[in-house]
Amino acid sequence: MSAIVVSSPGKVLLAGGYLVLDPAYSGLVVSTSSRFYTVIQPGSAHKIIVRSPQFVDATWSYSWTIDESSQVPTVRVTQIENPASSSTNKFVQLALQKTLSLALEVKGAAELSQVLTHGLDITIAGDNDFYSQRDQLAKLGLPSELASLSKIPPFSHTGVRLPDVSKTGLGSSAALITSLVTALLVQTGIIAASALTGQGITPAHRFAHNISQFIHCLAQGKVGSGFDVAAAVFGSQIYTRFNPVVIQHLMDDTAGPQPLLPTLSPENVAWDYDVQPFKLPPHTRILLADIHAGSNTPLLVGQVLKWRQQNSTEAHSLWTAIDQLNTSLGQTLARLSELHERDPTVYLEAIRYISSLQSVQWLANPNMKEQHTSCLEAFYEAHLLTEQIRAKMREMGRLSGVDIEPAQQTKLLDASVSLAGVIGGGVPGAGGFDAVWLLVAEPPLPIYGMPPLNCVERLWSSFTGVTPLLSAESAAQGACLENLDAVPGLRATLA
Numbered sequence: 001m002s003a004i005v006v007s008s009p010g011k012v013l014l015a016g017g018y019l020v021l022d023p024a025y026s027g028l029v030v031s032t033s034s035r036f037y038t039v040i041q042p043g044s045a046h047k048i049i050v051r052s053p054q055f056v057d058a059t060w061s062y063s064w065t066i067d068e069s070s071q072v073p074t075v076r077v078t079q080i081e082n083p084a085s086s087s088t089n090k091f092v093q094l095a096l097q098k099t100l101s102l103a104l105e106v107k108g109a110a111e112l113s114q115v116l117t118h119g120l121d122i123t124i125a126g127d128n129d130f131y132s133q134r135d136q137l138a139k140l141g142l143p144s145e146l147a148s149l150s151k152i153p154p155f156s157h158t159g160v161r162l163p164d165v166s167k168t169g170l171g172s173s174a175a176l177i178t179s180l181v182t183a184l185l186v187q188t189g190i191i192a193a194s195a196l197t198g199q200g201i202t203p204a205h206r207f208a209h210n211i212s213q214f215i216h217c218l219a220q221g222k223v224g225s226g227f228d229v230a231a232a233v234f235g236s237q238i239y240t241r242f243n244p245v246v247i248q249h250l251m252d253d254t255a256g257p258q259p260l261l262p263t264l265s266p267e268n269v270a271w272d273y274d275v276q277p278f279k280l281p282p283h284t285r286i287l288l289a290d291i292h293a294g295s296n297t298p299l300l301v302g303q304v305l306k307w308r309q310q311n312s313t314e315a316h317s318l319w320t321a322i323d324q325l326n327t328s329l330g331q332t333l334a335r336l337s338e339l340h341e342r343d344p345t346v347y348l349e350a351i352r353y354i355s356s357l358q359s360v361q362w363l364a365n366p367n368m369k370e371q372h373t374s375c376l377e378a379f380y381e382a383h384l385l386t387e388q389i390r391a392k393m394r395e396m397g398r399l400s401g402v403d404i405e406p407a408q409q410t411k412l413l414d415a416s417v418s419l420a421g422v423i424g425g426g427v428p429g430a431g432g433f434d435a436v437w438l439l440v441a442e443p444p445l446p447i448y449g450m451p452p453l454n455c456v457e458r459l460w461s462s463f464t465g466v467t468p469l470l471s472a473e474s475a476a477q478g479a480c481l482e483n484l485d486a487v488p489g490l491r492a493t494l495a
């Protein structure tokens with residue numbers, strides 16, 4: 001039997017940090033070209049072996065049994081002691097336990113036993129972008145540039161144990177859980193592999209979403225907005241969160257085993273999240289910086305929400321103002337895609353034009369051609385909106401006593417967004433010290449002057465500790481089935 005390979009992208013929350021925790025507001029989510037891959041191959045009888053070949057001490061062996069002692073039969077997944085490895089992986093073990101229990105409900109004991117009769121050999125690998133490559137670049141004596149990152153072999157070894165790795169904030173656990181769970185759903189026949197090959201959202205995607213979202217919440221011990229899992233399953237989107245009540249009863253394991261299918265089924269209308277289509281405009285590219293400092297998201301969230309609760313009137317008007325700006329940004333970016341569709345030649349001329357000029361100059365040319373006006377106005381509008389969102393997020397930070405856009409990020413962003421061809425930028429997600437994002441014009445070459453991307457790289461190299469990431473927006477949208485040999489370097493990670 002050939003290997004089953006499922007990949008899921010990472011995420012960037014461009015706009016909607018903190019707001020998206022409330023179902024009254026939505027967030028602009030971009031899924032990244034950087035992905036997590038899960039490869040399932042037949043293993044040895046009755047054993048499930050999971051390997052993360054990019055880490056030290058990261059092989060976990062499990063046995064499984066069907067527990068029929070209670071009213072609801074479940075699969076119990078137990079780690080097998082291994083003298084060579086002492087680590088545990090709560091995320092992986094819960095993904096196995098819950099997905100196989102769901103398979104037991106859907107397929108029955110005989111069919112599940114058949115699927116598992118030869119055991120499973122599972123390999124998990126994340127694109128290099130999920131983990132900081134700063135030390136790797138230093139070791140190789142390479143500058144912090146995109147070209148250097150391309151020289152690091154794919155799925156490169158991090159040299160450390162999982163708890164010690166420095167993450168870049170692309171949502172490794174959500175992408176990992178989604179790819180692992182979805183691969184297991186295919187392996188156990190709960191969803192058909194063919195449902196993951198095309199574009200568009202299918203019931204299979206919704207099933208993968210519901211179970212991944214639940215397992216991710218269970219492993220993290222909390223229910224966040226879930227935009228990271230939604231990005232890993234559905235790709236870039238305008239996301240409105242689900243009501244956490246839907247999984248509340250499953251979060252409490254002490255209540256004894258409960259059936260999963262009625263809650264996690266794609267037909268359960270209590271899953272009220274909303275996913276609207278969203279993508280970045282053509283010939284633009286998202287550029288992310290790994291700042292290599294890190295922030296504690298739950299700590300920031302706790303403080304901001306506490307302030308919001310204690311200052312409800314002021315918070316309400318701030319949230320409303322930010323939400324209007326976020327919605328307008330989504331609409332302006334969508335308008336740019338429409339303008340491209342209407343007239344690709346004019347759009348391309350406009351993007352070439354803005355690539356060599358700073359945003360303040362985009363509308364200042366008295367000789368601007370009539371046909372370019374709509375595109376240039378929309379690009380400038382996107383620029384203004386991102387600046388207004390930044391200002392409001394700084395205000396949120398000031399009022400709640402949280403460093404949402406720290407001074408050094410303000411300096412980096414101010415310098416970056418004033419470069420030619422840079423449309424806008426901000427701090428993603430909860431903000432803090434770990435990352436910034438930029439939206440940069442990327443017209444086909446040749447263009448007049450240095451491409452905006454290279455100008456940004458040059459600027460960033462003058463800031464200590466700032467490394468670009470290779471990630472662009474995912475072309476393949478969300479979770480998808482892969483061909484093992486079509487993913488460079490993936491086969492080489494297998495044992």
Ligand SMILES: Nc1ncnc2c1ncn2[C@@H]1O[C@H](COP(=O)(O)OP(=O)(O)O)[C@@H](O)[C@H]1O
Pocket residue numbers: 052054089090091092124125126162163167170171172173174176220
């Ligand atoms: N490559 C990997 N292989 C196996 N497990 C991983 C891998 N990357 C991340 N994880 C799991 O995800 C957990 C990290 O979760 P979390 O701290 O929530 O990260 P993030 O902020 O990236 O979502 C790790 O403890 C581990 O269980």
Ligand SMILES: C[C@@](O)(CCOP(=O)(O)OP(=O)(O)O)CC(=O)O
Pocket residue numbers: 013016017018019020021169170171224225226227297301428429430431
């Ligand atoms: C504050 C938030 O709305 C966004 C946080 O986004 P990040 O991208 O900062 O998240 P982490 O990967 O967990 O660090 C919380 C949420 O939506 O859950």
